[in-house]
Amino acid sequence: MNGPRFTSKFAPELERYLAFKENMGFHGATRVWYLRNFDRYCTERNLDNLDRATVEGWVVWRLPSHQEGSRSWISCIRDFGRWEHATGNVDAYVLSDRWRVGNVRPQPYLLTNEEIVRFFDAAAQLVIRSPWRWQGSAFFTLMHSCGLRTGEVLGLTPEDVNLGEGTITIRWAKGNRSRQLPLTGQVIDVLAECDRTSREIFGADRTAFFISTFGTPVRREAITDAFHRIWDQAGLPHPIYGKQPRPYDFRHHFAYANIERWMAEGTDVNAMLPYLARYMGHGSLDSTFYYIHTSPDFMNGYADIVREGQGILPEVGFE
Known part of the structure; x- marks a missing residue:
């Protein structure tokens, strides 16, 4: 690509953000494309403040071409705002979750x-x-x-x-x-x-x-x-229909295998869930429940665990 990727007042920050993502192993061209689109929008309007009007203005401007399907494209500008905020720009606007739409998460392939x-x-x-x-x-x-x-x-x-x-x-x-x-x-x-x-x-x-x-x-x-x-x-078969095995299924297996082990040992699952959530990097127990509800052996006790105490679980950490 000839010339600079970005031309707006946010160009230096956008370049640093992409360098950070690339250092973390995220090299997606789609992210660059949408951020260039955001950059062009800001250049044409001479915007220089990453505030709510700028961020949501771009989202509203793009929405007519994305009436159907997922709004996953929005995540790039939300992530950029979070990165700006975390690296010192405390006034940077992080796009609200109200712009999300309900997407059906793929069901995991349950590894044996x-x-x-x-x-x-x-x-x-x-x-x-x-x-x-x-x-x-x-x-x-x-x-x-x-x-x-x-x-x-x-x-x-x-x-x-x-x-x-x-x-x-x-x-x-x-x-x-x-x-x-x-x-x-x-x-x-x-x-x-x-x-x-x-x-x-x-x-x-x-x-x-x-x-x-x-x-x-x-x-x-x-x-x-x-x-x-x-x-x-390994000579393992690929199902002709239904769920297909993916690398991410190892993460699913980690979650529900630990739950099943604790249940088999008679360990208090309620007491252990915050540790599992912290280890997996979840922001809330809701995310952990999503992973573990896929376990057939766990479903019978799932309702009791949900009912008994998300509000009384202790805060934990590994530092």
């Missing part, structure tokens, strides 16, 4: 224990020339055993993975929330082996913990390709 075992056996023996040969097990272990989002794994740097202390630090995750998570010994071993190989091939100063063949951060599109390559090598 056999599928998980076969998947990770295949990941450990993946036949491929790219870094996925040694990174696959570690990447999907963090989704399966720690319940991380895809973007959170992509955003990890070597400094975020503290194998000596057995922790990882998730920075600026969904909702601009950061958190530090403890790891089990098995997860530490998997990450240590991955890190050792990456250091031998790419050196100790790589910019991301998980990297591409070119030594750059892994692109989001590569995750699905790697997942399905491992799935196919």
Whole structure:
């Protein structure tokens, strides 16, 4: 693309915001397209204040061409406002949730224990020339055993993975929330082996913990390709109809597998839910309930847990 991407008074902030997102592993061209559209709107009107009139004015101006379907395109300007606010512009307007429309969340593919075992056996023996040969097990272990989002794994740097202390630090995750998570010994071993190989091939100063063949951060599109390559090598079938397996299903499995384990052990699920929500980076227990309601074994007790006490659960943290 010739010339600067942005021309409005917000150009420097927009460039810094995109650089931040790209460093976190988010390289989507769609985000750039919509932000350029916002930038052009502001340039034509000589707007220089990221206030409610500017942000909602752009949204209202664009809405006629988006009468049907999702308003997910709005999320880019909401996220930009949050980033501005978090980086010092306390007067930046964050688009209100009233602009959201109800979207049906995709139902997860419920992974079986056999599928998980076969998947990770295949990941450990993946036949491929790219870094996925040694990174696959570690990447999907963090989704399966720690319940991380895809973007959170992509955003990890070597400094975020503290194998000596057995922790990882998730920075600026969904909702601009950061958190530090403890790891089990098995997860530490998997990450240590991955890190050792990456250091031998790419050196100790790589910019991301998980990297591409070119030594750059892994692109989001590569995750699905790697997942399905491992799935196919494991000889696991793809359903002809209905739900299809996705990397994100490991995060779903993490949530409801913990709930089922606590119920089987007789542990007070009510007392444990805030810890699960904090570990997964949820802003509220409602988000956690969405993940765990998919468990068939959990549904019988779901109503009782909801009724008994979201209001009396203690605040928790891992710092």
